[in-house]
Amino acid sequence: GQQVMQIPQYQHVQEGEDFTTYCNSSTTLSNIQWYKQRPGGHPVFLIQLVKSGEVKKQKRLTFQFGEAKKNSSLHITATQTTDVGTYFCAGRTGTASKLTFGTGTRLQVTL
């Protein structure tokens, strides 16, 4: 079945450093979404990308969808302690209702 892997599994940065998580799907995706889960919390939707090569920005966060629609990345510039959490990509294939989550990248930010 479809697999969505993320690297790294865990990253620990100092506040102010940049952070990137990479997402790779075993199959071509119709769209990709990103979610953030704070410790003890539930996944919260951040953004959706639909078009091949699409780039979207949300303040310090930059999201990219690969040309082949099989990979994506999330880059955070100048991390803050409020960025702590696990970042999940999640993708759909075709018109499927199922949204498959990636393995997640846990981000720890210290002062």
Next chain:
Amino acid sequence: EPEVTQTPSHQVTQMGQEVILRCVPISNHLYFYWYRQILGQKVEFLVSFYNNEISEKSEIFDDQFSVERPDGSNFTLKIRSTKLEDSAMYFCASSEVQGAGSPLHFGNGTRLTVT
């Protein structure tokens, strides 16, 4: 802002017992989902539900699992005979539409502990 609500927040049950996890999706949403997350691991799809029937289900969602929308507001997940490996956080989610353009809104989850 409207929310997905889940009850109870924590359920402890003995192996072999039946449990029902309850969810109230956002009122104008049409698509409903159950996911589970074993501690520290990824968010795993269980089932999606639309128009009073299952749209898709995963291999995890075997005959021990069932879902129901008994009235206009509740969406329930039943596990008939719980196993130790069913211990996890169960998240309900809903979306307004399906497919592209459709973020999932998650509830706070029910932590199920099977002893």
